Amino acid sequence: MADTAESGNPEGRMAHLEKRGEFLARALHDHWAMVCRILAHLLGDGDEAQDVALEIFRRLDHRRPPEHLQAYLRRAAVNAGLNALRAQQRRRRYEQEAGRIVLQAGCAADPAIHVERAEQVIQVRRVLAAMRPRSARILILRHTGLSYDEIARALGVSPSSVGTLLARAEAAFAKRYRAEEES
């Protein structure tokens, strides 16, 4: 990347790191909690969520910041989270994860309820990981509590198409979720 920072000039490099630090501090202050929260719910693991969030902020280039930083970060969080979910699925870690979720659920009056909830979480994650990314993205954003306008901005689509995309995504989700329940 063309910048004095990487060209070996120590003063340029310091100035670059300082500017980079200021930009990062602002972006992290405004959006770190939001990105971590999206990822934590999606992945069910705070440490992994923070690792993925770090990667997202690392990729932020202060020389060419996205026009709508919040929308960009929401989209990046959902995409990176979905990717991490697929990686989890590849490693066949869902079964192990069930045990961890049960432990996280804590003082269960009826352990059977918590096992059932853990299984439901696993099924939801499996369905999201298997769905077309475009559909999974809109479901996650909607269930993060975003309005149609905010979803449209995050996905770069027109607000009037959000209803259509959401209806399609829910139909696809319902179909796969039913298949998961039956399998």
Place this chain on the structure above:
Amino acid sequence: MTPHVPDGDLRAMMDGALEPSREREAAAHVEACHRCSARASRIAARAQRTTEAMGALTATEPALTMGTGAAAEVILREERNMEHYHPVRRPALVSAVIVVAMGLLLAIPPVRTLAGQFLSLFRVQTLAVVEMESAAIPSAAEIEAFIPELDRIFEDDVTMTMEGHSRAVSPEEATAHAGYDVRLPSGDAPTALRLSPLVRLSLTIDLERIRGLVRELGYDSGALPETLDGQVVEVTVYPMVTAEYGACGPEGEGDGCITFAQMPAPDVYVPDELDLEELGGVYLQMLGMSARSARELAERTDWFTTLMLPMPQGSVLGVETVTVDGIEGVLIQPGVTYSPEEYLILWVRDGMTYALRGYGDPTPALMLMATL
């Protein structure tokens, strides 16, 4: 009667997200129309089921312990450790790297998209060999001519971050630090085992420079789309574990020396603007195909899964399919211009890429892999 209400409007109506006038019109229609009313009920039921299921994700709050200060510190520390990449000044190697790198860019995985709308993740899944016409191989003079330009590209447009350095490890350390389950033959212990670090490369495309480079090599640069300019290509090369068996020299050479390497397929993030079929055609033309044949093969090729390995015609003793590690691999025996007896076996299994290198008869190496 007004036209039927589309699914999207029915769904938006449930969330109160329609324009007031449109909502009144749609609601009046649904009330009078059995078909739309039934559809609205089905859509509402699906939305309800989805909301309930997705609600399970937010039922627990995983602990988040890292604050913004710590996050900034981690990212900036990593950037302070950033190292420069210096290209190796070996013309044949440089040319091979460029051709293979283009192939890597064209090896696409099926469904994964990442990091925003503008980036896609590409991943090698299978290997294919394509013969490269001798005339298509740039001459030594042509390669020498573009090295200064290549240097400038690497200096200005490419950054590389390495997490640590290559080092000797025990089998236990290899698995602990590689980030994946390291597979080694169960028979003989390796005479040497090394772990290379994770490497991140980031290339900001300067279209004029890349076009100049392609022209310098004697190829048509017109097919590289304008939209590529300024885009960022990111490559993550995961830690590689290299095991040596037998008596090996410092470069893994020597009769009876077998080198076995493994690493996850690299992640390559490229701009969505890339027209892969078109680029695949350019790549095949670079390998010496006529424009028409290149276009036909590019259309037939599943660029989503295939890494094309270019093999210069006439300089190859043999390229054949072999069974290794329970699947099909590619056995390449380069010709007299390099090491006459050297062979290379490549295969991809479960997202991991494996390479086996040795000298002479590959049978002992294949037997070694039978105990993997």
